[in-house]
Amino acid sequence: MINKQLSSPAEAVADVFDGATIMVSGFGEAGSPIELIHALIDQGATDLTIVSNNTGSGEVGLAALLKAGRVSKVICSFPRTANSTVFPELYRSGKTTLELVPQGTLAERIRAGGAGIPAFYTPAAVGTPLAEGKESRQFDGRDYILEHGLTADFALIKGKAADTYGNVIYNKTARNFGPPMAMAAKNSIVQVSSVVEPGGIDPEIIVTPGIFVDRVVEVANPVHESELVSAGVTYP
Amino acid sequence: MIEQQTLKGWTREEMAQRLAQDIPNGSYVNLGIGIPEMVAKFVPEGRTFIYHTENGLLGMGPSPEEGTGDPELINAGKRHVSAIPGAAFFHHADSFAMIRGGHIDLCVLGAMQVSQQGDLANWSTGAPDAIPAVGGAMDLVAGVKSVYVITQHCTKTGEPKLVESCTFPLTGCKCIDRIYTDLAVIDVTDVGFKLVELCPGVEFEEVQQRTGAPLLR
Numbered sequence: 290m291i292n293k294q295l296s297s298p299a300e301a302v303a304d305v306f307d308g309a310t311i312m313v314s315g316f317g318e319a320g321s322p323i324e325l326i327h328a329l330i331d332q333g334a335t336d337l338t339i340v341s342n343n344t345g346s347g348e349v350g351l352a353a354l355l356k357a358g359r360v361s362k363v364i365c366s367f368p369r370t371a372n373s374t375v376f377p378e379l380y381r382s383g384k385t386t387l388e389l390v391p392q393g394t395l396a397e398r399i400r401a402g403g404a405g406i407p408a409f410y411t412p413a414a415v416g417t418p419l420a421e422g423k424e425s426r427q428f429d430g431r432d433y434i435l436e437h438g439l440t441a442d443f444a445l446i447k448g449k450a451a452d453t454y455g456n457v458i459y460n461k462t463a464r465n466f467g468p469p470m471a472m473a474a475k476n477s478i479v480q481v482s483s484v485v486e487p488g489g490i491d492p493e494i495i496v497t498p499g500i501f502v503d504r505v506v507e508v509a510n511p512v513h514e515s516e517l518v519s520a521g522v523t524y525p
Numbered sequence: 526m527i528e529q530q531t532l533k534g535w536t537r538e539e540m541a542q543r544l545a546q547d548i549p550n551g552s553y554v555n556l557g558i559g560i561p562e563m564v565a566k567f568v569p570e571g572r573t574f575i576y577h578t579e580n581g582l583l584g585m586g587p588s589p590e591e592g593t594g595d596p597e598l599i600n601a602g603k604r605h606v607s608a609i610p611g612a613a614f615f616h617h618a619d620s621f622a623m624i625r626g627g628h629i630d631l632c633v634l635g636a637m638q639v640s641q642q643g644d645l646a647n648w649s650t651g652a653p654d655a656i657p658a659v660g661g662a663m664d665l666v667a668g669v670k671s672v673y674v675i676t677q678h679c680t681k682t683g684e685p686k687l688v689e690s691c692t693f694p695l696t697g698c699k700c701i702d703r704i705y706t707d708l709a710v711i712d713v714t715d716v717g718f719k720l721v722e723l724c725p726g727v728e729f730e731e732v733q734q735r736t737g738a739p740l741l742r
């Protein structure tokens with residue numbers, strides 16, 4: 290009997306180790322797994338490498354993890370945020386390093402990592418500072434640069450619903466990086482508003498098949514980052 | 526010399542409206558943040574454009590009333606939007622396959638500088654203390670079939686944004702097809718900037734004076 294459901298975010302992140310690489314879903318607050326991130330802050334793992342499109346806002350969620358000093362490196366396309374001084378401070382003081390990646394290259398590096406593709410050529414960033422030091426090659430007269438696939442030890446992902454086999458559906462634009470990240474991490478952890486029995490989700494609409502998901506945890510009423518930020522909440 | 530006297534050119538809305546006239550019916554369009562977003566307000570009668578937003582939505586509709594938005598239904602500028610009937614959601618790798626794979630017809634971006642070869646700089650001033658952030662611009666200019674820039678002709682301090690070669694870090698090389706400014710519509714051709722249309726009341730020489738490279742007629 291397969292049952293990937295765990296009882297709490299704390300149980301789901303209990304084995305995250307120091308130095309781990311962790312993919313975190315979300316584009317801004319949409320799809321950001323706040324409860325899993327807060328459980329990771331409580332859990333205490335440090336010296337983490339975070340792969341995520343942004344770096345959070347305010348002092349909750351991803352920004353709170355950074356603020357707690359747990360992150361030594363971020364791999365990211367857009368680390369500037371409207372409501373946060375956390376990442377800029379860490380970056381300027383040299384406490385957190387940044388690998389800046391064009392957004393589509395970031396998504397494809399994650400997809401490739403999950404699909405067993407070690408590297409691929411892309412036209413994005415050719416001739417820009419982000420191509421410096423990278424292998425390049427011409428195909429049909431056009432220049433491309435070599436980008437490497439990304440994998441991770443863990444992924445923290447927010448979905449809408451899952452069954453106990455780990456099949457996941459998402460909500461609107463909160464889907465964003467969740468599906469490729471689920472493929473690319475050794476231990477993919479998904480928080481959803483409701484967990485159902487196998488058969489409870491129409492197989493035709495499943496977005497992430499359960500083979501890519503290791504752990505499912507129900508967070509019935511997830512908080513929204515913007516509401517916490519405007520209420521001045523900080524975590525812990 | 527930089528001419529500081531300001532000309533009465535098109536407003537931002539008029540620039541967006543002028544650009545919208547040039548988008549063919551049925552186009553799949555990605556609009557950047559800022560002035561580019563305004564283009565959606567001026568769809569010519571009888572035409573339908575489908576808007577792509579790179580965070581996973583094709584068929585983006587207008588922003589809902591303040592306070593009624595869904596935090597999980599946003600655009601690339603992280604603003605609340607709506608989904609039109611016939612919209613589709615998808616993940617980021619698919620979204621950028623649409624972009625990189627040449628499936629999006631047109632993208633409209635802002636600019637810090639555009640060179641006469643069509644190079645674009647729009648993500649960084651290269652200042653040492655700046656936090657670098659690139660987003661999806663490099664993928665868009667590398668993959669979308671046509672890339673238009675919409676921008677003020679000069680910076681706030683009067684420096685030309687249309688230049689011989691960019692001094693800011695590049696977003697992409699030879700990627701811009703056409704530029705809509707407050708003063709003119711200008712094509713990027715194999716031989717440099719070429720005037721398509723002047724804003725009414727603006728003279729060719731006045732535009733040339735404010736352009737950092739030769740402007741062909």
